[in-house]
Amino acid sequence: MAFIGIVAFIAALLISVMIHEAGHYLTAKKFGMKVTEFFIGFGKKIWSTQRGETEFGVKAIPAGGYCRIVGMSPREELSEADSDRAFVKAGVGQRLIVLGAGSFLHFVIGFVLLLTLFLSVGVTSVTSTIENVSECIPQKANEVCSEKSVPSPAKKVGILPGDKVIKINGQIYEEWVDVIGIIRASSGKQIEITVERNGMPMNFLVTPASRDLNGEKVGVLGVINTVGTITYAPFTATAKATKYTGEILKNSLTSLFTLPAKIPDLVRQTFGGEKRDEQGLVGVVGVARVSGETASTDVLTVREKVATFILIIASLNLFVGMFNLLPLLPLDGGHMAVAIADGVRNFLARRRGFSKPAPFDVERLAPITMVVFIFMASLSLLLLTADIFNPIRLNF
Helix, strand or coil, X not given: CHHHHHHHHHHHHHHHHHHHHHHHHHHHHHCCCCEEEEEEEEEEEEEEEEECCEEEEEEEEEEEEEEEECCCCCCCXXXXXXXXCCHHXXXXXXXXXXXXXXXXXXXXXXXXXXXXXXXXXXXXEEEEEEEEECCEECCCCCCCCCCCCEECHHHHHCCCCCCEEEEECCEECCCHHHHHHHHHCCCCCCEEEEEEECCEEEEEEECCEEEEECCEEEEECCEEEEXXXXXXXXXXXXXXXXXXXXXXXXXXXXXXXXXXXXXHHHHHHHHCCCCCCCCCCCCHHHHHHHHHHXXXXXXXXXXXXXXXXXXHHHHHHHHHHHHHCCCCCCCHHHHHHHHHHHHHHHHHHHHCCCCCCCCCCHHHHHHHHHXXXXXXXXXXXXXXXXXXXXXXXXXX
């Protein structure tokens, strides 16, 4: 099963790469640019086929892919037939669309996967169905229910295991976490709870008991709810997918800003024998290992395994999309920064009555590009070493 999980992760990763490059390819063709190569992987060519002016194929190292558009640099020598179809000859807006299409599709993949998760696969959560009703409300962790204990409000009014809470004070709540919020805020205050029992609604007037939680008095009903897989209606699923997409993107941006500070910790964990931080940096091999462990564990149901895998792939796509927009060459974000600089130079030239300047020569930034490349390669090698010799372990 672990092998299946790893293979599924690699397949999902390569499909994501293919969709990313398809974004560049389709938008470039839309604007009349010439695309000569579309390859998944790097290194030695394994297979390829010619379709029109583009060679499509697969290379030996499954570590990404590329889409070669002619004229990415003003220095590139082009035939007369290709000169007007060069990337640098396109308008700044068109260049930005082509460059940003890859990351945009990563965001689309992430959103669609999350939508699928909430809409059909479902997420494991506490449901609104009551599993057990307590005899009392313990005020201390080791308290045993007795005649002196605070009686359970739920038991007192006749709420039973199997009842499903459908309304609080006449209002429907889809999430049990929202119901908990109402109950906790109603310490000593009477509320109306509507439950479904044997297909019929029943109303109960109940006053939540008071219990100390971190120095704060909160209301407690005295029930334990079942844990199950929950799916949502299309509108709710869309709202949740949108919310979680935004949260993952926000966390990805935070991770990128804090990445340099985490590298010393990763070095100590890799070579000093420290335990890997589950919230720290992890590479592709580490994520593949996590996918394998998820697939092989007996703790999760098949549905929970699928949900976890979808969440991993969605999060990875959203992170990669955000990472690829960093204004650093050779990333797409670096090329977008150059295109924006060209747009600013063109605007200033028009304002001053000058002719349009030549596109910025991206090859002049080769030293900076090399520094970024060396940093990324070194970090990838460090992550590979850490993921092999001191991997992150899941606590199933």
